[in-house]
Structure formats: C-alpha cells, structure tokens
Amino acid sequence: MTISKRTLEEVQKAFEAQYKALQASCRAYDAGEKWEAMRIATTVHTLVHDHGKSYHSILTQLGIRGSLRFLSSGRVRGDSELAWSPLVSAEMTQVGIKCHPMLGEGPQTSRNNVWTHEYVQFPTWWEKEKISRGTNFGLSRRGLVFALRNKEGGGHFGDLDDPRYVELKDDKRLSPNLPEIESAMMRQIGWEMIMTFERRS
Secondary structure, eight states: OOOOOOOHHHHHHHHHHHHHHHHHHHHHHHTTOTTHHHHHHHHHHHHHOOBTTTBOOHHHHHTOTTTOOEEEOOOOOTTOOOOOOTTEEEEEETTEEEEEEOTTOSOSOOTTSSSOOEEEOHHIIIIISOSBOSTTSOBOHHHHHHHHHHTBSSSOBOOOOOHHHHHHHHOTTSSSOOTTHHHHHHHHHHHHHHHHHHHHO
C-alpha cells in the first residue's frame, strides 16, 4: 500500500481549520446550541489524541504537543470526597436549574487549590487530572471527550460503557442533579484549548 505523507504545510492548514471549527462550535454553544458539545469533543480529539503508530493527532504531527502547556481551569483534589465538577457552575432560574461552563469568570485561585488556573503538561491535563468526582474514581478530560465523540454522536452513537461518564450524567449525589453537565464541561474544555492556543501565539 502506498502512503502519501502529509507535508508540514498541509498539517498547518488542518490545524487552522480545526481551530476555526473549535471556535465556531464554542460560539454556537454559547448561542444556545448545546449539541455543539459533541462537535467540540470531536475537534479536541482530532487535535490532541494519538493512538498507536498509525493515528497521530494534529498537534503531534506539528511536533508541539509535548512542549505545549495546556490551561487547566479546574480539577478535583485527590483527597476530595465530594461528588461534583469544578469546571461548571449552577444557576437557579424560573424554568429550573441551568448548568454553565465557568469560562474565564471563575476564580483563578482558591485557598483549597481547587479552581486554580494552571498551565500543565499534556498527560496531566488529558488523563491524570480528574474533572469530576464520584464513586468511580473520577472522570478525566480524555474520558469525557471519548464519551461524547464515540458514544453520544460526535463520531458514533452507541451504548455507554464508561461507568464514570454514566455516573456524571446520572449520579443523584450531585446536589442538585445538574442537567446537561457533560455538555457544559465540554464547552469549558473547549475554552481551555482556545486559551492554550492564544497563549502560544
């Protein structure tokens, strides 16, 4: 099989297209199209996720994923026993509870180091940090992106098989149980990505 290798110019153009797609999806989400969270997840996946020797993310092909520092705008402390997510806020309205991404409006530091904005290496941002605490040891950004892309319709729709994601959506210990919390968290991750790229440019 003949393989046609991508040029650096092609990869750079692909990055620019994905970056524009990320920004457009975030704007559409903010305008009320909450389903755009699936597209945000798919774009983030394309930009950062590597799989084996044959599937390399755009950032890896550009040679910058390892050196880039990603904005982490919230994480759950390892000793926390609360069931919650630091990436979102809840608002009581006349029609019920609404869940919102924190974006840049949340506190950038806290006494408990829960919401501290910090630029971290990719493995920490992608897998090590937990963005939701539950009985299943917490959900990572990778777990949320995979669920929205692979199971909720971003790239495929199928049965949910990650108990951490299921718990995030259905756990009644989240008080009150927040509607569309997974979408709001994904929007926040999209904001983190945009801030990461803006800092680099």
